Amino acid sequence: xxxxxxxxxxxxxxxxxxxxxxxxxxxxYTLKPVDFAKGEHKSPEYIAKEQPFGQIPVLHDGSFKLYxxxxxxxxxxxxxxxxxxxxxQDPESLGLVEQFISVESSNYKADExxxxxxxxxxxxxxxxxxxxxxxxxxxxxxFEVLEEHLKNKSGNKGFLVGDxxxxxxxxxxxxTGYLLDIEEFKNALDKYxxxxxxxxxxxxxxxxxxxxxxx
Numbered sequence: 001x002x003x004x005x006x007x008x009x010x011x012x013x014x015x016x017x018x019x020x021x022x023x024x025x026x027x028x029y030t031l032k033p034v035d036f037a038k039g040e041h042k043s044p045e046y047i048a049k050e051q052p053f054g055q056i057p058v059l060h061d062g063s064f065k066l067y068x069x070x071x072x073x074x075x076x077x078x079x080x081x082x083x084x085x086x087x088x089q090d091p092e093s094l095g096l097v098e099q100f101i102s103v104e105s106s107n108y109k110a111d112e113x114x115x116x117x118x119x120x121x122x123x124x125x126x127x128x129x130x131x132x133x134x135x136x137x138x139x140x141x142x143f144e145v146l147e148e149h150l151k152n153k154s155g156n157k158g159f160l161v162g163d164x165x166x167x168x169x170x171x172x173x174x175x176t177g178y179l180l181d182i183e184e185f186k187n188a189l190d191k192y193x194x195x196x197x198x199x200x201x202x203x204x205x206x207x208x209x210x211x212x213x214x215x
Contacts, residue, residue, distance in 0.1 A: 002080065004029040007050055008057035009036065010214035013114070013174035014069035015057040019214070020170050021073045023207035025080040031214070070101060073167055085164035096161045100168035108142045109135035110175035117182050139179070143192050150194035157194060158201035169202045177203070177212065 004022070006029055008015030015031075022029050034041050034056055042054040050058045051067045059066045059075070066072050077086035088094050112135035116127040149160070156163040176199065179185050189196040202208065 002027050002029065003062045005032050005060040006030070006057050007032045007034060007060070009033050010211070012056055013111070013178065014055075016174040016177075016211050017069045017170060018057050018059065018072050018076070019211045020173060020207050021076045021086065021167070022080075023210055024086065024165065024170075024205075025076060025082070027076065027080045070105065070171065073170060077167055083164070085162070086167050086170070088162060088166060093162050093166075097166045097168040100160050101171050103142060103145070104171045107138060108172070108175070109138040110179045113139065113182070113185070114175055114178040118178055136185070139188070143189065143195055146198070147192040147195050150198055158198055160198070165202065165205065169198075173202065173208055 004027060006015065006018055006022070008018070008031065010016070010019075010031070019029075019031070034046070040046055041051070041056060047054050050065075055067070057067070057069060057072065059072045061075075061079075066075055074087060081087065088097060113132050116132050116135075120127060146160070150157050159165055160168040180188060180199075189199055
C-alpha cells in the first residue's frame with residue numbers, strides 16, 4: 001500500500017510525467033496543488049521544505065522525498081512497476097531506454113517552444129520567434145532520428161524500446177502534447193509516419209488520457 005503525495009499541478013509538464021507513471025503502475029496517490037499565481041513555489045518556506053530550486057513536482061513516499069521528474073519516474077518504475085517493463089531489466093533494453101531519455105533531455109527542445117508559445121502567454125508575455133525557430137529545428141532533428149529508429153526497429157513499432165511502454169516513451173509525452181496543441185505545429189508529425197503512429201499509440205493509453213483530463 002503506497003502513501004504517495006505529489007506536490008504539483010495537473011497542467012505542469014513535469015508533473016504529468018510523474019502522474020503518468022503512477023497511473024501506469026496502478027499506484028494510488030494524492031496530488032497536492034501549488035499556488036503558482038501567488039508564487040508559492042518560490043516562497044522561502046517551499047524552498048526550505050519541498051524543493052531547493054523552487055520547482056515542481058516533488059514526490060513524498062512516506063518519509064522519503066524526491067524531486068526532479070526523471071529521477072522520480074525511475075524511482076517509481078523501480079519500486080512499483082510489478083511488470084518490470086517501464087524500466088527493463090536486460091542491459092540492452094535498459095541502455096536504449098536511457099539513450100532515448102537522454103535524447104529527450106539534451107536534444108529535444110520542445111520545452112523551449114512550449115515555454116515561448118504557451119507558458120509565456122499565460123503571464124502576458126510574447127513569444128520570441130528566433131528562439132522558437134531555433135528550437136523547432138532541433139525538434140525536427142529528433143523527429144528524424146526517432147523516425148529512422150522506429151522504421152528499422154523489429155517487433156512492435158508502437159513503442160520506442162521493446163514491445164511495451166517504457167520510460168523512454170513517457171518522457172516525450174508532456175512537451176510533445178503541448179507542442180502539437182499549438183496551431184502552427186499541429187501537423188509537425190505529418191512527415192514522420194512511424195513517429196505519428198507511435199504518438200497515436202502511446203497517447204491513447206488510459207494513463208495519459210486520465211492525466212491530461214485532470215484540472
